[in-house]
Amino acid sequence: MRAIITVIGKDTVGILAKVSSKCAQYNANVIEVTQSILQDLFCMIMLVDLSKLNEPFAELADAMTQLGKEENLSIHTMHEDIFNCMHHI
């Protein structure tokens, strides 16, 4: 199972590091990252492999949401299937 983590918010130092270290903590393997900065808005999309996750998916999702609150970012962790089904025939 793979998930997509999106991070949107004001650009600050160390966002990528914080999100990826959280992934490491849950044993989620980062496969691909794209990021862009539009004016001062940071937008990162991360594809992660969850097949060796050491906790249930829901806990990772909650931890990411919590990290988002602490860092004043909007972080969403969603199964990749929702994007595949919506945008691919």
Added chain:
Amino acid sequence: MINAYDILETIRMIQDECLDIRTITMGISLLDCIDSDIDKACEKVYNKITTCAKDLVSVGEGIEKELGIPIINKRISVTPIAIVSAACKCSPVKFAIAMDKAAKAVGVNLIGGYSALVQKGFSAGDMELINSIPEALACTERVCSSVNVGSTKTGINLDACKLMGKIVRECAEKTVDKACFGAAKLVVFCNAVEDNPFMAGAFHGVGEPDCMINVGVSGPGVVRAALAKYPDADITEIANIIKKTSYKITRVGQLVGQLASKRLGVPFGIVDLSLAPTPAVGDSVAHILEEIGLEQCGTHGTTATLALLNDAVKKGGVMACSKIGGLSGAFIPVSEDAGMIDAAKSGVLCIEKLEAMTAVCSVGLDMIVVPGDTQADTIAAIIADEAAIGMVNSKTTAVRIIPAIGKEVGEELDWGGLFGCGPVMPLKTASASKFINRGGQIPAPMQSLKN
């Protein structure tokens, strides 16, 4: 990897435009619970519902978390209780109590199927059930009821229309202390569908499998936001934009249905691709029509824009999903739609226009508050009118109107939550009693002779 623009679009649809899965509804057949001893039958009903649906809520919440999309309601529909209770030969209120108890035990917010199908006449159990509806809805919290009084194949049972006019009033009278909420849990249908996942009209038809999962999607806010990006598009382009949006919404419904079906070990029934509004800001069907170009919903042009919307939603959705069913179209419940509430309050949206709208969209006169002194025969005549539209157009129509006992035009009923609030809308005062009291059956139209 998936295109970044697509990912952000999906997130925006969910976060900002109120995209959600409106309901996962588990249909459960109660045919194997029939027993001439009502207490035994009720015990079987309770046991079957709590066994089949024991994981429904937790599975729904798991999918919600995994996909990151809210699933607002988890619900249950059952075999029309008139069929299950026929052998008991007594008032079936105990079944409603058992259903309510089971719904609370498994944690679903509504359970539908306290129903009777009397489009061609009353069989054993039907009359007892219909007469017990006011009490059943008053003494339970989560039970919903529906009665089918007509169909294209059979015509309209005018005796049933008359009876239901009285029952709707009684439901409101018995629940005056709860803002007449009883009547909001009762739907009178023509051409009722057997796999509808939406309440209050959901029931599990006798031709359905023992247990199945149906999904109702939503997303009026997404459609409105998509249209807002093209202020100068011509109407053909508008239809295309709606189709594309509907496709995306329905795909998510299909995914949720498949996941739920797999995890619950229950066959996947259908996706009902309806645009179901809520009173929340940005979740209104009326606002889509206004985005297309009406100053306010209910004015001239409303029927045409709604017809286009309803058709485009179906065309987009039908390719997105392997099995479509239920009501599938745009819903126009007045009290549950912020734009409709405003339009009704300002007087632009009146009941006659709503009636016209029901000829081109998926349901009927839905969640409309009428004056408290409305006579039962007038309600019966409204039911007959609406059933006639359904019968002639070979479509489902329904009446869910709430007589606001003790209130008149200018006042309102407020239930809060998904049911919203509705202003009392004026009705014609000239009587239709003579017509209603003639009784009998309105014959099926020529459209019924298709064989």
